[in-house]
Amino acid sequence: MNDGPFFKLDDVSVSYGPIEALRHVTLEVHEGEVVCLIGANGAGKSTTLMTISGILKPKAGRKYFDGEDITTLPPDKVVARGIVQVPEGRRIFPRMSVAENLEMGLFARGEGDARRRLEHVFGLFPVLAERRGQRGGTLSGGEQQMLATARGLMATPRLLLLDEPSLGLAPQYVEAIFETLRRINAEGITIFLVEQNAAMALEVASRGYVMETGNVVLADTSAKLRADDGVRKAYLGEA
Numbered sequence: 001m002n003d004g005p006f007f008k009l010d011d012v013s014v015s016y017g018p019i020e021a022l023r024h025v026t027l028e029v030h031e032g033e034v035v036c037l038i039g040a041n042g043a044g045k046s047t048t049l050m051t052i053s054g055i056l057k058p059k060a061g062r063k064y065f066d067g068e069d070i071t072t073l074p075p076d077k078v079v080a081r082g083i084v085q086v087p088e089g090r091r092i093f094p095r096m097s098v099a100e101n102l103e104m105g106l107f108a109r110g111e112g113d114a115r116r117r118l119e120h121v122f123g124l125f126p127v128l129a130e131r132r133g134q135r136g137g138t139l140s141g142g143e144q145q146m147l148a149t150a151r152g153l154m155a156t157p158r159l160l161l162l163d164e165p166s167l168g169l170a171p172q173y174v175e176a177i178f179e180t181l182r183r184i185n186a187e188g189i190t191i192f193l194v195e196q197n198a199a200m201a202l203e204v205a206s207r208g209y210v211m212e213t214g215n216v217v218l219a220d221t222s223a224k225l226r227a228d229d230g231v232r233k234a235y236l237g238e239a
Contacts, residue, residue: 094137
């Protein structure tokens with residue numbers, strides 16, 4: 001059994017050509033936690049997730065998951081280990097039905113227990129069960145986010161990466177999505193959350209990191225970050 005962090009980025013730097021997007025980023029997530037990463041647009045949050053997923057390769061530093069160095073693993077091997085990303089903007093298949101979209105989540109980690117997994121996500125998102133035959137593109141934005149999250153859960157993640165799940169959603173859907181994240185975490189799934197809605201992110205997470213221009217500038221418990229004057233002014237809209 002691994003006694004260290006469940007997941008860790010260790011002094012990771014990432015570049016897009018000559019542009020350095022992440023600079024010596026170190027962060028860790030412990031098993032069973034919800035940890036959030038907050039910051040302004042362009043701070044490097046999505047780049048961090050794509051680096052964890054293996055879509056982007058670090059130019060320096062290492063990545064570790066459950067005691068294994070996964071720095072050089074391609075995305076499919078990262079998913080096979082149990083790290084599953086729900087991308088920003090949902091990216092569902094609009095012409096496919098809800099059920100077909102969910103079936104796409106099976107390919108990453110095999111189709112064993114497909115019926116059980118389907119029943120599980122329908123229990124979390126009852127509206128998807130009601131609309132299983134409906135095309136994904138005809139769902140509302142909130143329902144599409146539910147579908148994208150449910151598709152990720154079909155891959156039986158051990159570490160679920162969420163990129164801006166509340167982006168563009170009506171307030172009632174934001175509340176519903178975050179309540180479901182609490183339920184998912186209570187079932188034992190570790191969550192790393194990138195979110196511009198810092199107030200909601202810090203409410204659901206136990207710990208958080210603040211990123212500015214590719215650097216982690218703050219790391220603390222959610223309670224202490226909420227009390228930090230700089231965080232309150234920059235990200236919580238408080239004077």
